[in-house]
Amino acid sequence: KKVKPDIIYASLSGFGLDGPYAKRPSFASIASSMSGWYRLTGDLIDPEGPPVVPAEWHGDLDPGLYAVIGMMGALLHREWTGEGQHVDVSQLDCMIAQNGIPITGYLMSGMLPYEHRRQRTGLRFMGPFEASDGWVFIHTSPRMMDRLLKGTGVDKLESREDLENWAAERKVNDVVDALVTVGVPAAPINTLKEVVEDPHVDHRGMIVSVDHPDAGTVRFPNHPIKYSGVKPEMRMAAPLLGQHNEEVLTDLGYSENEIEELRMTKVIT
Incomplete structure (x- = not known):
């Protein structure tokens, strides 16, 4: 300072x-x-x-x-x-x-x-539910009860077991479609394989690849924030050890001889 x-x-x-x-x-x-x-x-x-x-x-x-x-x-x-x-x-x-x-x-x-949670019995219809081919998460509240009944197509749900039985008879996508159509938040509980293959994830450009000199082509999650009018690009892979030493030290005012001395004395790689 x-x-x-x-x-x-x-x-x-x-x-x-x-x-x-x-x-x-x-x-x-x-x-x-x-x-x-x-x-x-x-x-x-x-x-x-x-x-x-x-x-x-x-x-x-x-x-x-x-x-x-x-x-x-x-x-x-x-x-x-x-x-x-x-x-x-x-x-x-x-x-x-x-x-x-x-x-x-x-x-x-x-x-x-x-x-x-034990006191708020209205939350008994919120959480993970097992469908016939996987799991879904249903996030509902007492104020959504009318929508939940409409989505499930039943007259009443008296217990969590009633909703469990309804979900168990249907596939994951059918459960999700039935509920989100009426405004009840629901989603598949995805495996990583399902995450990276999801069409919405693909549309949002959330999986990208970059060439790395040691590791080859590396695929990984993209930066999650989108900007209007600007599309950030992945310009380079993670740097190798010491890859930018000379660039950084030059910007800080070190001469070529000084940088070489640091390298020879093993202060930098």
């Missing part, structure tokens, strides 16, 4: 730059455990059972997104004040923020999410 007062620098760590746990090692699993995620996921299945690890490492992914938001805020702050910022992003802080709804519910009522 003495050299460049308006510099913006982000530090991503397990527990932040200060506090009792600041020096502890961490991974996504540690932040997810301490923030309540694994216990809450287990509670969805059985409150008396073990905690459950979700399929993806949100403790790594979500803090990265928060870091981007923090950097954008720091850029605005610099534009307004001319001051730089040290952006401190903690995995644990981010995962607690992502648990905002259940934590707020607990602080305000003293009740855990599964206890709320």
Whole structure:
């Protein structure tokens, strides 16, 4: 900061730059455990059972997104004040923020999410249901009951078992079509194979490919945000180790001789 007062620098760590746990090692699993995620996921299945690890490492992914938001805020702050910022992003802080709804519910009522669900009997028609050839998720509420009855074509649904029986007699696509037609949110619970082959996913350009010098053609999910009038392109694959050292150091004012000296002394590759 003495050299460049308006510099913006982000530090991503397990527990932040200060506090009792600041020096502890961490991974996504540690932040997810301490923030309540694994216990809450287990509670969805059985409150008396073990905690459950979700399929993806949100403790790594979500803090990265928060870091981007923090950097954008720091850029605005610099534009307004001319001051730089040290952006401190903690995995644990981010995962607690992502648990905002259940934590707020607990602080305000003293009740855990599964206890709320037990009280709200109108939610018994929401969740995963097994069809004859797969699974669907139906997301309904008491206010959608008329639509749910219309979509299922029955006069009444007295229990979750009634809806389970209705879904079990139909294919996934038939269940989804019957419900979304009347405005009840429903979707197939896809395998990854079904995700990458979905026509809507293809239409949105969500699977792209790029040629990599070591790995060959690599296919992966695209950037999810679309812009009006601009179509972002994948210009290059992930860089090799040290691929842009010379370009970056040149931009910072290093001479060719200085860069070569750094390379010879193994400061850079």
